[in-house]
Amino acid sequence: MSITPAGYEAFHSKRRRSITFLCFLISISLISGLLIYIDSYSIHKWNEFTDIGPVAFYVSGTGAYPTFRQNVRNVQGVTHTCDVPIAYAHFNRSDIEYGNYYSGYIFAPSDDGFDYFASIYKFTMGRFPKNNSEIAVSSSLIDYLNLTIGDTVEFEISGFTVEHRKMTIVGIYDINTESNDAYSPVDFEYLYGVALVNNSYVDIRFSEFRIFIDVDRSFISPSSPQSSIDYLKRIKQDIQELDPFYSPNYSSTQIYVQTFLLDQIYSFIYWKDATSSSELWRSSGVLLLAGLLIFLAVRYNMNDRKYESQMLISRGASLGTINGIANREFFALSIAATILSFLVGSIFSRIAIASTGFLELDLEMMITEPLLISISTLYYIPIIGIVMTMIIALFHHSFFSVITPKERRRGTLSKLTWFLRLIKWDVLVLILSIVLIWFILSAGPISYTYPILSLALNLAPLTLFLSMASLSIKFLRKTAELMSKHLTRFFGAVQSRVGIRRIGKSASSAGPVIVVLVLSISTAWTFSVVNSSLPITKLNHARFSLGGDVSLQIVSDNSSMDQMLLENLTSHPLIEAATIVQIQQMQLSTSSYTGYDFAAIDPVRFANVSYDFRGRQLNSTSVNDILKELAINPSGAIITESIAREYDLAKGDILRSFADIDGTQIAVSFNIIDIEYALTNCRALSSVFDFSPWYYYDKIIGTDVIWVNGQYLLEQLNQTELEFRVLVSRAKANANSTRIVEDFLNSGAWQFINTDELNSVDNELSRYVNSVDFRISRSVDSMLMFGTILITAASFLVYATEGVYSRRREIALMRSQGADRMIIIKTQIAELSVILILSTVFLLIYGPLLFTIAINMTRVTFYQFPIPIFVVYPILSMIEIYLIFVVSILLFIVLISIWSSRINLAESLNANWAEASPFGGE
Numbered sequence: 001m002s003i004t005p006a007g008y009e010a011f012h013s014k015r016r017r018s019i020t021f022l023c024f025l026i027s028i029s030l031i032s033g034l035l036i037y038i039d040s041y042s043i044h045k046w047n048e049f050t051d052i053g054p055v056a057f058y059v060s061g062t063g064a065y066p067t068f069r070q071n072v073r074n075v076q077g078v079t080h081t082c083d084v085p086i087a088y089a090h091f092n093r094s095d096i097e098y099g100n101y102y103s104g105y106i107f108a109p110s111d112d113g114f115d116y117f118a119s120i121y122k123f124t125m126g127r128f129p130k131n132n133s134e135i136a137v138s139s140s141l142i143d144y145l146n147l148t149i150g151d152t153v154e155f156e157i158s159g160f161t162v163e164h165r166k167m168t169i170v171g172i173y174d175i176n177t178e179s180n181d182a183y184s185p186v187d188f189e190y191l192y193g194v195a196l197v198n199n200s201y202v203d204i205r206f207s208e209f210r211i212f213i214d215v216d217r218s219f220i221s222p223s224s225p226q227s228s229i230d231y232l233k234r235i236k237q238d239i240q241e242l243d244p245f246y247s248p249n250y251s252s253t254q255i256y257v258q259t260f261l262l263d264q265i266y267s268f269i270y271w272k273d274a275t276s277s278s279e280l281w282r283s284s285g286v287l288l289l290a291g292l293l294i295f296l297a298v299r300y301n302m303n304d305r306k307y308e309s310q311m312l313i314s315r316g317a318s319l320g321t322i323n324g325i326a327n328r329e330f331f332a333l334s335i336a337a338t339i340l341s342f343l344v345g346s347i348f349s350r351i352a353i354a355s356t357g358f359l360e361l362d363l364e365m366m367i368t369e370p371l372l373i374s375i376s377t378l379y380y381i382p383i384i385g386i387v388m389t390m391i392i393a394l395f396h397h398s399f400f401s402v403i404t405p406k407e408r409r410r411g412t413l414s415k416l417t418w419f420l421r422l423i424k425w426d427v428l429v430l431i432l433s434i435v436l437i438w439f440i441l442s443a444g445p446i447s448y449t450y451p452i453l454s455l456a457l458n459l460a461p462l463t464l465f466l467s468m469a470s471l472s473i474k475f476l477r478k479t480a481e482l483m484s485k486h487l488t489r490f491f492g493a494v495q496s497r498v499g500i501r502r503i504g505k506s507a508s509s510a511g512p513v514i515v516v517l518v519l520s521i522s523t524a525w526t527f528s529v530v531n532s533s534l535p536i537t538k539l540n541h542a543r544f545s546l547g548g549d550v551s552l553q554i555v556s557d558n559s560s561m562d563q564m565l566l567e568n569l570t571s572h573p574l575i576e577a578a579t580i581v582q583i584q585q586m587q588l589s590t591s592s593y594t595g596y597d598f599a600a601i602d603p604v605r606f607a608n609v610s611y612d613f614r615g616r617q618l619n620s621t622s623v624n625d626i627l628k629e630l631a632i633n634p635s636g637a638i639i640t641e642s643i644a645r646e647y648d649l650a651k652g653d654i655l656r657s658f659a660d661i662d663g664t665q666i667a668v669s670f671n672i673i674d675i676e677y678a679l680t681n682c683r684a685l686s687s688v689f690d691f692s693p694w695y696y697y698d699k700i701i702g703t704d705v706i707w708v709n710g711q712y713l714l715e716q717l718n719q720t721e722l723e724f725r726v727l728v729s730r731a732k733a734n735a736n737s738t739r740i741v742e743d744f745l746n747s748g749a750w751q752f753i754n755t756d757e758l759n760s761v762d763n764e765l766s767r768y769v770n771s772v773d774f775r776i777s778r779s780v781d782s783m784l785m786f787g788t789i790l791i792t793a794a795s796f797l798v799y800a801t802e803g804v805y806s807r808r809r810e811i812a813l814m815r816s817q818g819a820d821r822m823i824i825i826k827t828q829i830a831e832l833s834v835i836l837i838l839s840t841v842f843l844l845i846y847g848p849l850l851f852t853i854a855i856n857m858t859r860v861t862f863y864q865f866p867i868p869i870f871v872v873y874p875i876l877s878m879i880e881i882y883l884i885f886v887v888s889i890l891l892f893i894v895l896i897s898i899w900s901s902r903i904n905l906a907e908s909l910n911a912n913w914a915e916a917s918p919f920g921g922e
Helices: 008-050 066-072 114-120 139-145 185-192 225-240 260-282 284-304 306-314 319-353 375-401 412-442 444-449 451-486 493-505 507-546 559-570 603-607 623-632 641-647 710-717 737-746 761-769 772-802 804-816 821-856 875-901 905-915
Strands: 057-062 078-092 101-107 121-126 134-138 152-157 166-175 195-197 208-215 255-259 355-357 550-554 575-586 596-601 636-640 654-661 664-676 705-709 724-731 753-760
Touching: 008 260, 008 284, 008 319, 008 375, 008 772, 057 225, 057 260, 066 078, 066 208, 078 114, 101 139, 114 121, 114 208, 121 134, 134 139, 139 166, 166 195, 208 225, 225 255, 225 260, 225 375, 255 260, 260 284, 260 772, 284 306, 284 319, 284 375, 284 507, 284 772, 306 319, 319 355, 319 375, 319 772, 355 772, 412 451, 507 761, 507 772, 507 821, 507 875, 550 559, 550 737, 559 575, 559 724, 559 737, 575 603, 575 654, 575 710, 596 603, 596 710, 603 623, 623 636, 623 664, 623 705, 636 641, 641 664, 664 710, 705 710, 724 737, 737 753, 737 761, 753 761, 761 772, 772 875, 821 875
Parallel strands: 101 195, 134 166, 596 705, 636 664
Antiparallel strands: 057 208, 057 255, 078 101, 078 152, 078 208, 121 166, 134 195, 152 166, 550 724, 550 753, 575 596, 575 724, 636 705, 654 664
């Protein structure tokens, strides 16, 4: 006696476990792939952080501790040491006026061990001193005292008289800081001295000592930074304990151990943790999809074991016992999926590591780039995978165990009450989420300064997602029959009645599948939109900040050279137009200390060179006519809205300004001819292009600027040049502005230009798109794009497999009543079409919301620009992404249709008929 469905005992549990395992594996592998990718990429950063030269530790102290210095060499892990007596000296030159005076440490490294550490000094000229009459000095001392090789330098050591007061310079060196940017040159002069002398010179006179130390670096590894830290901390502790005055209970000691290598590893850990957290947060949408896929797998697993559960309940088993059996299976599958996820995640990470841009792959890098799985990742992945799976399983048990069917009321008022009660929480959450998003976005860039608002905006898509998923399930369940009636004319009566109504019967599965598809496409679209928008935003921000494609600050005191520089730059074949902009800080009130940038321009030339804050060329905007008016009306001025509001000014008013020229205050009046939202001041603000979370500029760039006619302002101030002069130019289309700067400087202009501020749009854009943060984000997006396709396919697999028996019985009944194979396929097409239609409808609602939130949460810089980000919609790319998902689903449904249509009528219908027989299957 049995009513077990045909084939259950042989294949049912295998299929259930296989599909559940597959869903677990895909979800956990996405997380492991992200962590493994960051591990693998971090090898490059590890090399960068730990490449600090031969000095790993630096010991400083006072007193002649010969025993201490000897014992340092015997500390376990120490491989090389060098004693360096030091003295503080005051340098001067007797052949020039009093005041050329320089102080710093003289280092006298011992011959024993110095060869190993000699690379910290990079000699640009000469050599190391060989006797007590020779000295090598740093380039900073050379520049300050105007010395060179062969000159004699005089100095005295603090505290006592020195026998050798004059020494000959035989070498000039720089401190080799190329591999370590953690310290400024001033710090390095303190650490490694401003002059080097022979060891015998200072050996009997030093009051302080230094010891250069290197350690066995084979014990430090990026795979286990924490163990590397423990290893270096142990060495530091052993060195400190050599000091006879050291006490572990007090911080005071006669020596100080500076841990260069240890500090850099701490910096590496901070970078890695910050990057991992940032990318996990950015990937929250896809991780939410992964969690939903696990939920679908758990739900499918529980529904698939209904027959088994009913049999156990009939024999006295409790619900807790049944859930316990399922949880043990989930736990075992999650462990197996977690173990295999290291392999699958490594494959995912190869996609990210080979990405040179969003969906741009260099396949060779999959093989050549290193692969690393750190110790921390080995800990985190099992915790994340197993814990996440079990939490979702427990949530499923608790949520569905409290749901009890209720009798539907028949009265009109009762129906309305029942309907409102059915959707009230979903609608309430949806409305509150939309209102919250609108409120935060309407606050503008100021919302970024409040962590709570930023967190709320990041969580808003989650609440939208959950409310939309719940509403979609209820919508499908209640409207499937209605849709089947109205879509009969499109798909046919049988196809609509069977295929579309099937969605309503399995709404709790079809709803999440639709939401998965919507969220997958929306996420992929967001990746594409962000990837296209960021470079354009950087380009427009750079152009607006610099005033053109190339911005060069003139430092020559001879303003007569300006015209020569302008002609020289304009003659470059890649330059379209160029001009010189002079800037003067002036006040708008004699009692005000707030200065505003008055940009003195040649209006006609400037219109052909500069860009507005929207990224448009000025000569193609309405401002071009205003600039022509400024050329005709020299006393005119163009101001910004913020200035107009602060001083209650309007177009046509008189603007009075005051400048302090050589201690004399000069008043200049202008006639306001136009008011704009923001104007460029052409200042090359290098810090604008740095992505620094530690500094926030609370003013919008370009809102405190005034454009005036340059010739008129110079005449009024009786000046030939102003405080700040910048040579601004516009390059021809597709020209390399960085090459223009190089050619211009090589032509001899370098002596008139501030070479520390060589700003070109191409250079800023290249630096941005080649930055580590930008590359990692785009690589992760590429990996997650492939991950979303797998998640969507897996969710449809769960949906198709969950109803395999009902589908086969429906097909068998249709075949037994004369339906041909085409009708059966059209039935599947009808079901697919409705899912795609509903997904597209939800996509049109949810997609723009996700775009808006993602774009507004994306920052190119922490400075405020008039337009924080320029949104670019790559329509072709978005269509391609949509088609990828749709075609994948179509192929999947075709396979399901073929598989479902190949049935055995007796096998498919026997169990159903047997259960309905008078003997219950006996």
